[in-house]
Amino acid sequence: MLDLSVIILTKDEELHIDRCLKNVSAIAKEIFIIDSFSTDRTLEIAKRYPNVTILQNKWVNNYAYQFNWGLENAPITGKWVLRLDADEYLLPELIEEIKEKLPDMPENISGISFNRRHIFMDRWMKHGIYPVTLLRLFRFGKGKCEQRLMDEHIQIDEGENICFENDFCDHNLNNLSWFCHKHVNYAVREAADLIDIEIGLTGAAQSDEGRVINTQAGSKRRKKHSYARKPLFWRSFAYFLYRYFAKGAWRDGKEGFIFTFIQGWWYRTLVDAKVYEIKRKCGNDPEKITRLLREEYGVSL
Known part of the structure; x- marks a missing residue:
């Protein structure tokens, strides 16, 4: 032991x-x-x-x-x-x-x-x-x-x-409906995280200085900061193309297409739609966005 x-x-x-x-x-x-x-x-x-x-x-x-x-x-x-x-x-x-x-x-x-x-x-x-x-x-x-x-x-x-x-x-054993519902729940938090990177709601997502995680996680975090500044909706489509073709997800058959489509395009498009919805209501006002996230989505920053 x-x-x-x-x-x-x-x-x-x-x-x-x-x-x-x-x-x-x-x-x-x-x-x-x-x-x-x-x-x-x-x-x-x-x-x-x-x-x-x-x-x-x-x-x-x-x-x-x-x-x-x-x-x-x-x-x-x-x-x-x-x-x-x-x-x-x-x-x-x-x-x-x-x-x-x-x-x-x-x-x-x-x-x-x-x-x-x-x-x-x-x-x-x-x-x-x-x-x-x-x-x-x-x-x-x-x-x-x-x-x-x-x-x-x-x-x-x-x-x-x-x-x-x-x-x-x-290795989650739940069905596709559960998988999609989980990503619906994730979408607003992911949207808030991207907005935080872009305009600074909390400051937590803007700097990872002094944090020891691992090399890949640090690289992924930097890529996410770059992704957050790309145009809405275009970025989700480009991300799907990157994963499915450039990274070879097509080799994993029908399951690979379903997984990459849901997680790499549908979900990312839903996140962008949430970003668009939030900014449509609040603009780039951090105080209004923070209040909307808390009152409408139950997300506290």
Whole structure:
């Protein structure tokens, strides 16, 4: 058993939670589920695992807040903390790599990144977006989730970040209707994030100076800042073309087209429509935009 604590956020995850817990319970000495008052069998399933502790906290439409609440309130004793979503799991090769390398990790290493595979309609989306490299494993007390509306990463306060060779998977088992609805919910937060980059609602999205995340995340953040300044609607179409043709998502068959169309064009167009809607009502007035987001969409900056 590794000196490892796992934090998993849940809300009605009965479809995934058993797979997730079975995957990590053999290597983690403790697992903390931070639950947003699930109404399905999520907690019933989780209670079957002896090394699982359940804490409940109200969801306030902010992943970073909920994760950091878990860091501050869970009785964590592990030297290392792994952030994992309920619909994710570590591949066997990554588990072996963690078991081999983590016990002897040099003290100057505070964060470890993994490559994430998207499994969509039971097929690995091997082109177009892979690999997405995310900092998911960090020394307790040295890291937290950065406070952003979207694309929040683990940032470490000191030390270095390295990347392991093997992958973990994002493999959601819900249907396409659920997938689309999730992106509808994301769209207004993504729109707010892009407006923040463009005109500065909070300042948080305008500068990432001093934040240690990982090389790919930093590059992606810079590209997002560039994307935010491109023309509405044209940019979403160009992004789809880039992923589908230049990055080769067409090689992943029908599933690759559906995934790239929904996530890379439809969703991005919806985000632009939200930006257009918000600016149509508020112009570029930060105070009016902030009030509209709070009162109409329940998004607090």
